[in-house]
Amino acid sequence: MKYVVILGDGMADDPLAELGGRTPLEYADTPNMDRIAREGRCGMLRTVPEGFEPGSDIANLCILGYDPRTFYTGRGPLEAANMGVALRDGEMAYRCNLVTVRDGKMEDFNAGHISSAEGAELLRALDAALGKVRVYPGVSYRNLLVVPGAHGAGTTAPHDIVGQPVAAFLPRGDDAEVLLDSMEVSREVFADHPVNLRRREEGKTPATGIWPWSGGTRPSLTPFLEKYGLSGGMISAVDLLNGIARLAGMEVIRVPGATGFLDTDYEAKARYAVDALDRLDFVYMHVEAPDEAGHMGSVEEKVRAIERLDEAVGIILDRPDTTVAVLPDHPTPVRCKTHTADPIPFAILGKGRDNVCAFSEREAAEGSFGLMQAPDLLPLLFSR
The missing domain is CATH 3.40.720.10 (Alkaline Phosphatase, subunit A)
Incomplete structure (x- = not known):
């Protein structure tokens, strides 16, 4: 059978x-x-x-x-396992969406279903601008962020807050500072990136930044x-x-x-x-x-x-x-x-x-x- x-x-x-x-x-x-x-x-x-x-x-x-x-330790390490990202001791993997936040609200949790190729281009630029934090491109808007020496953070899935102000749902807890810093760097890197310039010209939704959530260690x-x-x-x-x-x-x-x-x-x-x-x-x-x-x-x-x-x-x-x-x-x-x-x-x-x-x-x-x-x-x- x-x-x-x-x-x-x-x-x-x-x-x-x-x-x-x-x-x-x-x-x-x-x-x-x-x-x-x-x-x-x-x-x-x-x-x-x-x-x-x-x-x-x-x-x-x-x-x-x-x-x-x-x-269960978190969603991030489950996705890391398929992406071939081996987590070291003390490292935590977070699911990392490409999102669209405008006027302080979560407009789109998937940046207009951005293509994998476009997402990878954005993530390469972001990875070069970050310090010890690493980002890995996945499929479309679904990507990965790895934090060394991490202890965890309270986070919210972006698909749960579409249309809502994001201020009340930002990362909190031990890793909040590094996550928030990474989010700010992404906003700066993505603002005038060629991928977003092309998407705006074509009438598509731009990826305004990253949104890390559901971090964990390797299960x-x-x-x-x-x-x-x-x-x-x-x-x-x-x-x-x-x-x-x-x-x-x-x-x-x-x-x-x-x-x-x-x-x-x-x-x-x-x-x-x-x-x-x-x-x-x-x-x-x-x-x-x-x-x-x-x-x-x-x-x-x-x-x-x-x-x-x-x-x-x-x-x-x-x-x-x-x-x-x-x-x-x-x-x-x-x-x-x-x-x-x-x-x-x-x-x-x-x-x-x-x-x-x-x-x-x-x-x-x-x-x-x-x-x-x-x-x-x-x-x-x-x-x-």
């Missing part, structure tokens, strides 16, 4: 008046996810333990069976093979997920055309997942697009992302002898444009059948699995 988890990041939502009181999952045309629910069993999953922020780092660690109370994860007795692979265009996979000794499967945004190649991800099952026992296929649409506050893009993901699900369902689970990691409601900690729906094909007819938040709440805790999902999936 082979196993696949299909994870639509941020796919869960609230009922929306513009969709006739339905959620995007209920409104979208999803025959393949509905088939998993109709021919399988459903339930609800609590992916964010009490006391933790509802981030994709916490939720996906929990779904993979790693209790954040034991394994140590129990190897996936040791934990479950199965070989595992990860398909994602996001450094966070691939970093978790690397730390867990899972294979990171690169897919051409996977972008981590709305234009990702959904079907290519599914084809690569099917092919990977010829050599692996388990594949975790992560798609970021629904979450990006939620952060944008776009109902239309979220429905479209869910429907395109569903088409990819159909490719995986064509493979025989495969147990398939579909779920989000957390809700990203379009009304609030950020994550919430509410339980999410899940469905499994290959673990019996209940009376649920479609895959959605309301339908799954009536499923026979009831309300489960996320670390119990994979043991359930792998049980015989």
